[in-house]
Amino acid sequence: MANFIDRRLNAKNKSTVNRRRFLRRYNQQIKEAVSDAINKRSVTDIDSGESVSIPKRDVSEPFFHQGKGGERDMVHPGNDQFKPGDQIQRPPSGQGGGAGEGQASKDGEGEDDFVFQISKDEYLDILFEDLELPNLKKNQLAKVTEYKTVRAGFKADGNPSSIDIVRSLKNSLARRTAMAGKHKKQLKAAQAELERLLADPDENQADIKILEQEIEEIKARIKKVPFIDEFDLRYKNYEQQPVPTSKAVMFCLMDVSGSMDQATKDMAKRFYILLYLFLTRTYKNVEVVYIRHHTQAKEVDEQEFFYSQETGGTIVSSALKLMEEIVADRYSPHEWNIYAAQASDGDNWADDSPLCRELLNNKIIPFVRYYAYIEITARNHQSLWREYEQLAAEHENFAIQHIREVSDIYPVFRELFKKQVK
Template sequence: MTNFIDRRLNAKNKSAVNRRRFLRRYNQQIKEAVSDAINQRSVTDIDSGESVSIPKRDVSEPFFHQGKGGHRDMVHPGNDQFTQGDKINRPPSEEGSGAGEGEATPDGEGEDNFVFQISKEEYLDILFEDLELPNLKKNQIAKVTQYKTVRAGFKSDGNPSSIDIVRSLKNSLARRTALTGKHKKQLKEAEKQLAQLRHAPHNHSADIHILEAEIEALKKRIKKVPFIDEFDLRYKNYNKLPLPSSKAVMFCLMDVSGSMDQTTKDMAKRFYILLYLFLTRTYKNVEVVYIRHHTQAKEVDEHEFFYSQETGGTIVSSALKLMSDIVKKRYPQDEWNIYAAQASDGDNWADDSPLCVDILNQHILPLIRYYAYIEITTRNHQSLWREYEKLSAENSHFAMQHITQVADIYPVFRELFKKQIK
């Protein structure tokens, strides 16, 4: 199937308003297309732009057309087969219908989907729309900065949608007053003199002729001043005002034991890349702590977290103990909003799973705002999931989700970080 992609640039933002209107109008279809597209991406290009395809039926405009039945009288000029009054049978409905989406007519013609390109910024905006960190408390002004858009006067250039009509007309009036005020005063004086000469007892035809020529010249000069000029246009100016927010830290705990095969690790990395993009896109300077674990846990940097090949057995409690120690040393509860996201395939020593619940209950959950556990497996749930289920039933800020395939990652991510109704 042939796809047509419009790659023309928007010269001087002339089409920017229409583009935003289009994105708003077909927001739901674009969301679905972006959700489908993210599952087909590799881990390395998950934050680039995207070609979005919308079915032709979803972008077609409603229209009025002639329905079945009724009588129509018309004459087609130039035909040599029919005359007025002849009756022509309607063709069968299937002969007059066009091809559906992805289908071709008998002569080989059909309709393609509508395909267009969205930028990286637009892609990420749609990807993380209506998401937030749950239970974020504003307890101290610190690094995490959120912004509120506020009016900040006017500017002489901008987008056509932000033009301020009243301010522009005021500028136009001031300019016209400044440029034509002197001439209007002269015109008024000349017209007054002309009226006096016309009512004078003596003949002043020569003076009247001169005044009429002067009045005509003044009127032309005033008329040449345009009603509105590009210089008059003023656009609404907006600034981003930083709002007080709180310190926040996200702990990313990933199981890298031998039971986590490469496919499972790739799905875990996809989830954490989405989480990282969401945090850096929505909040500023959120700290992220990366912890990898097998039988032992280790705090690592971003590169080692995603690309290290280290592996081993599985003791999940080692990661929870390390997280608890780091929180006590570096992140006081009264100053930080603490979050955690744990990804594992659920494989763990049976004796270690109850210990994980004890550590979470006593040392972690009382200190954090939200804890998300993601189990990535196609097998039946094991002891870790069953122990965590009990924990989830008792703690509203402990969430669990199950991922079996790549297509589950984005829906699960949105479910975990959806905006709360207040």
């Protein structure tokens, strides 16, 4: 029986054998460190790895040692102060010379906190742990599954109408080359020999006849190789692939009006980058629709959504109307799980806020799975927040949160998309 001995060097007093085990063991400390680190990042490097620092006291391990009191025999190096039989005074309690917890020793030395690097994937896994899209359902009629026909290579038998001519001819050429190649080499050699003998036909008449007969036999063997054989035929293969039954789209609505200063816009971008990373990390084939608005709303691509400098006044209802139009045009609520996340500083025309509530209540909330509104401001709430508060009280799939500073972004994000207890 083979015995494997792990001789890899571990840090002092540490029993973590590998990286994954270490991450599981100190999961809570790492999550706290990642949560603190995200607030210090810039918008552009929010999805890179991270150096995580864990306090020394959190990674220290218990160990066995001699307790105080009792009698024990010890052997010390020789010295010039004591003789055999001398009794040594015990040092007073608390006057040891070692380094204390979190402080340096008398000679100025001590231990720093434990610092290690986690990768981008590990960072994102920790960042979005226990999060999900609320109310995600399978949009599918009972006992009905839709399929679409897709190409799936080639097969050796099938309907004559599905023959792939190019692939069949390639197979034919390869087969004829393999079967007739040897005979063609013999034919070429025999023809060369015949030309040599024909240079003096009187002396080589007998050999010429034999060689001509041999050449005819070789040509006959070559002709017996069919141009196309049943073995060569290849047919196009098709398979029925089920169409995904859970399709989701996320609408991102961001206020870019003049009241949104650069710091406020950066916090909104942080929130949306977190949302985008969460969607792409956790789900497949989730579509994202970006809408920027001031007095007018416009559907934009990812680049323009995050980096455009366009600004103006504020009419929030323009974004809601555009969202409604896009849903009616491209995303049927019967086939799609529709989500929306709106970010604003709450500044809006007073007479437009009731219109926003009416649009949401009558035309948008009925078909969305979840609508999240975040207000980014240090000021008192204005009319838009008060109107949205009424919607939050009436609808379970409508949520509002308030962000005052950068440190609020990640906790608010986790609160909005925390995994539901079933």
